[in-house]
Amino acid sequence: MGRSKGDLVVFIGKRLLQLIPVLLGVVLITFIFTHLAVPNPCAAWAGPKATPSVIKGCEQFYGLNKPLPVQFEDYIVGLVTGNWGIDPLTHTAVLPSILAAFPATLELVLAALFLMVVVGIPLGVVAAASSGRVADHLVRIFYLSGWSTPTYIAGAVLFIWASKEFGLSGGAFSTITSPVPTITHMSVVDAILAGSPSATADALEHLVLPATALAFINMGVATRMTRTSMLETLPLEFVKTARMKGLTEFWVLYKHALRNALITTTTVLGLTTGAMISGTVVIESIFTWPGVGLYAYDAITSYDFNGTIGVVIFFAVVVVVANLIADVLYGLLDPRVEWR
Amino acid sequence: MEYRVGAGTFRALNDVSFELPTHRVVGIVGETGCGKSTLGHAIPRLLPQPPAIVRSGKVVFRGVDLLRLPKWQMPSIRGTGIGMIFQEPINSLNPAFRVGDQVAEAVHIRRMRERGLDPTFRRDVQGTDYSRREMPRAGDVVSAPFVPPALVDRAKARSPPVSKELHEEVLSFLRLVRINDPERIVSLFPHELSGGMRQRIMIAMALSGKPGLLIADEPTSALDVTIQAQVLTLMKELMEEVQTSILFISHDLGVIAEMADEVGVMYAGHLIEFGPVAEIFESPRHPYTKALLRSIPNRYKSEGPLPSLAGSVPNLSRMPAGCAFHPRCPIARDVCRHDPEPPFVAAPAGPDGAVHRSACYFPEEVASLP
Numbered sequence: 003m004g005r006s007k008g009d010l011v012v013f014i015g016k017r018l019l020q021l022i023p024v025l026l027g028v029v030l031i032t033f034i035f036t037h038l039a040v041p042n043p044c045a046a047w048a049g050p051k052a053t054p055s056v057i058k059g060c061e062q063f064y065g066l067n068k069p070l071p072v073q074f075e076d077y078i079v080g081l082v083t084g085n086w087g088i089d090p091l092t093h094t095a096v097l098p099s100i101l102a103a104f105p106a107t108l109e110l111v112l113a114a115l116f117l118m119v120v121v122g123i124p125l126g127v128v129a130a131a132s133s134g135r136v137a138d139h140l141v142r143i144f145y146l147s148g149w150s151t152p153t154y155i156a157g158a159v160l161f162i163w164a165s166k167e168f169g170l171s172g173g174a175f176s177t178i179t180s181p182v183p184t185i186t187h188m189s190v191v192d193a194i195l196a197g198s199p200s201a202t203a204d205a206l207e208h209l210v211l212p213a214t215a216l217a218f219i220n221m222g223v224a225t226r227m228t229r230t231s232m233l234e235t236l237p238l239e240f241v242k243t244a245r246m247k248g249l250t251e252f253w254v255l256y257k258h259a260l261r262n263a264l265i266t267t268t269t270v271l272g273l274t275t276g277a278m279i280s281g282t283v284v285i286e287s288i289f290t291w292p293g294v295g296l297y298a299y300d301a302i303t304s305y306d307f308n309g310t311i312g313v314v315i316f317f318a319v320v321v322v323v324a325n326l327i328a329d330v331l332y333g334l335l336d337p338r339v340e341w342r
Numbered sequence: 343m344e345y346r347v348g349a350g351t352f353r354a355l356n357d358v359s360f361e362l363p364t365h366r367v368v369g370i371v372g373e374t375g376c377g378k379s380t381l382g383h384a385i386p387r388l389l390p391q392p393p394a395i396v397r398s399g400k401v402v403f404r405g406v407d408l409l410r411l412p413k414w415q416m417p418s419i420r421g422t423g424i425g426m427i428f429q430e431p432i433n434s435l436n437p438a439f440r441v442g443d444q445v446a447e448a449v450h451i452r453r454m455r456e457r458g459l460d461p462t463f464r465r466d467v468q469g470t471d472y473s474r475r476e477m478p479r480a481g482d483v484v485s486a487p488f489v490p491p492a493l494v495d496r497a498k499a500r501s502p503p504v505s506k507e508l509h510e511e512v513l514s515f516l517r518l519v520r521i522n523d524p525e526r527i528v529s530l531f532p533h534e535l536s537g538g539m540r541q542r543i544m545i546a547m548a549l550s551g552k553p554g555l556l557i558a559d560e561p562t563s564a565l566d567v568t569i570q571a572q573v574l575t576l577m578k579e580l581m582e583e584v585q586t587s588i589l590f591i592s593h594d595l596g597v598i599a600e601m602a603d604e605v606g607v608m609y610a611g612h613l614i615e616f617g618p619v620a621e622i623f624e625s626p627r628h629p630y631t632k633a634l635l636r637s638i639p640n641r642y643k644s645e646g647p648l649p650s651l652a653g654s655v656p657n658l659s660r661m662p663a664g665c666a667f668h669p670r671c672p673i674a675r676d677v678c679r680h681d682p683e684p685p686f687v688a689a690p691a692g693p694d695g696a697v698h699r700s701a702c703y704f705p706e707e708v709a710s711l712p
């Protein structure tokens with residue numbers, strides 16, 4: 003094992019293979035739970051006045067009359083061939099809907115991540131450099147307040163305050179004045195691609211609130227990890243070496259110490275990103291952000307078992323892939339790591 | 343200089359006063375925990391504060407009292423003014439950067455300062471009397487012996503891009519510390535190098551700032567015995583080639599004997615004797631130095647308590663009254679057991695009349711000790 007490109011490819015390949023049993027487990031558990039929770043969704047969909055024959059037809063259409071093992075087998079076959087089932091209410095296919103919604107979620111999470119990196123990491127450095135003094139305490143109060151605020155409260159408060167104060171609106175496309183062609187399904191990127199400054203400003207305006215809320219809640223991850231690993235790094239001898247070169251304290255902190263502290267911070271941020279993507283259900287429904295979280299919310303509240311299982315599987319994949327990316331980043335940042 | 347530990351503080355450096363003449367090597371010797379590293383770190387103000395507190399004192403470097411400088415001006419002193427080599431080569435290089443880049447950074451800082459291109463470098467920090475005393479500009483102190491003239495000429499003739507020039511200079515510094523294949527070594531990470539190689543890189547890095555003062559804090563203690571000898575030989579050779587003042591710290595009087603022109607002996611945070619190396623060895627003026635001298639034969643084992651001395655180093659937070667050494671001193675009298683401490687004064691002049699100071703009431707009696 004070493005650090006060559008080949009080693010990295012083998013490493014990633016192995017990790018992707020390990021994904022298969024994990025996903026099978028996730029599918030099995032979600033499948034069983036959704037079917038136990040709502041044994042006969044047809045009755046719920048069709049409404050109280052539906053005739054038995056209508057319900058029967060529905061059951062036949064969705065294969066709900068077959069034994070559970072057979073349903074599971076059918077589902078697995080569909081999963082592998084890309085047919086993740088159909089949403090009974092909108093009659094749209096699950097996988098394409100999720101894939102179409104995902105870029106919006108990714109955009110939201112990446113925007114939040116960006117804020118966490120540019121605000122949270124420097125705050126962590128400041129806190130560590132002034133450890134035990136006023137600045138350190140202020141930073142800790144800031145991120146702890148974000149951490150201990152429930153998502154829905156942070157989101158709702160920000161939403162109400164900002165709409166009053168600035169007239170900003172949360173809903174993604176609620177007031178979009180100049181629609182632009184959908185290419186990437188990311189509102190800001192699409193607006194930039196369309197070359198329209200007004201649309202870009204508009205899209206950014208919509209992104210800012212949910213991204214800020216998401217970033218505020220998760221800021222603690224970036225700041226605390228940076229602070230902790232900076233505190234571990236600063237007493238190390240090489241920091242003194244950096245000082246003795248004649249570097250100013252800024253470069254000692256932000257180049258030599260932070261470069262090492264970032265190894266752990268980046269890993270934790272990678273893991274958090276997976277959790278944030280799968281945790282956008284609340285924030286997306288508050289801000290009606292048209293991402294996977296909103297899709298999940300709709301699927302669950304409408305007994306759409308195909309949609310629900312599909313979203314859960316999708317989130318599982320996202321979390322595993324985010325972990326894989328975190329591991330790869332860790333190895334890339336730390337030259338002592340060998341791929342294995 | 344005190345350390346605050348828990349509720350109390352203890353004095354880790356007390357009344358340590360000596361001069362380091364230009365282009366001379368001063369050795370500092372003492373048992374483990376006596377405050378050698380604390381002294382070495384106090385000079386370029388590297389002590390972590392807290393827990394360290396500097397109560398009083400002066401560190402005068404090129405006419406400037408470093409302890410009175412605002413903290414943000416200290417970087418102007420470091421690198422090109424004072425360089426340092428640390429005790430643990432395992433940790434003293436940044437694990438995340440290639441060693442070539444780490445040396446290059448030090449070279450780059452010095453080059454920028456030489457050209458007046460470093461906006462954070464305060465030349466005025468070194469005082470206006472800089473020119474008056476005809477001292478070289480920071481960085482020029484040892485420039486002549488450093489870069490082989492042929493290299494400089496070729497670099498000037500072709501006028502290559504700065505980075506190329508920088509790279510060449512990095513290679514030349516690695517060659518200076520006897521690294522045979524610097525082209526390969528520069529692209530390695532610290533963890534891919536042995537302890538001895540890392541310490542060579544550290545030495546190259548410290549020298550590449552062309553400092554006026556180099557502090558070497560036990561540069562070989564953490565290495566294997568054979569590697570120790572190699573690095574010491576290298577440093578000895580470099581002392582001839584590189585004209586810089588050196589503060590050489592070691593717990594090993596044998597090493598000091600080889601390296602230093604003058605020796606300071608430390609005991610429990612005090613400087614108890616200071617003088618030319620021959621003087622100290624031939625006619626020590628303090629019983630502790632005498633005891634140290636007797637332990638030289640087992641030089642690579644002197645980490646523990648000295649075999650020839652009963653008792654152990656006093657706890658710095660509970661120092662005895664009077665002379666700190668009196669509980670272990672074979673010639674202690676009543677006057678030694680009460681405050682004040684014996685003054686650090688010039689002992690009666692030795693055979694060649696060199697200044698030789700010690701903190702003992704009875705320096706003449708040391709000679710008659712076994």
Ligand SMILES: Nc1ncnc2c1ncn2[C@@H]1O[C@H](COP(=O)(O)OP(=O)(O)OP(=O)(O)O)[C@@H](O)[C@H]1O
Pocket residue numbers: 345346347354372373374375376377378379380381390393429560593658
């Ligand atoms: N950061 C610190 N906080 C508290 N006490 C310290 C600190 N650093 C050193 N000390 C104490 O100060 C005293 C002097 O330590 P110092 O490291 O200077 O000794 P030394 O002579 O360099 O020893 P060694 O030969 O082991 O390197 C010791 O008693 C040590 O325990």
Ligand code: SF4
Pocket residue numbers: 628629630665666667668671672673674675678684701702703704
């Ligand atoms: S002053 Fe007294 S106790 Fe101290 S070293 Fe001299 S003789 Fe010994």
Ligand SMILES: [Mg+2]
Pocket residue numbers: 378379380429559560
């Ligand atoms: Mg030490």
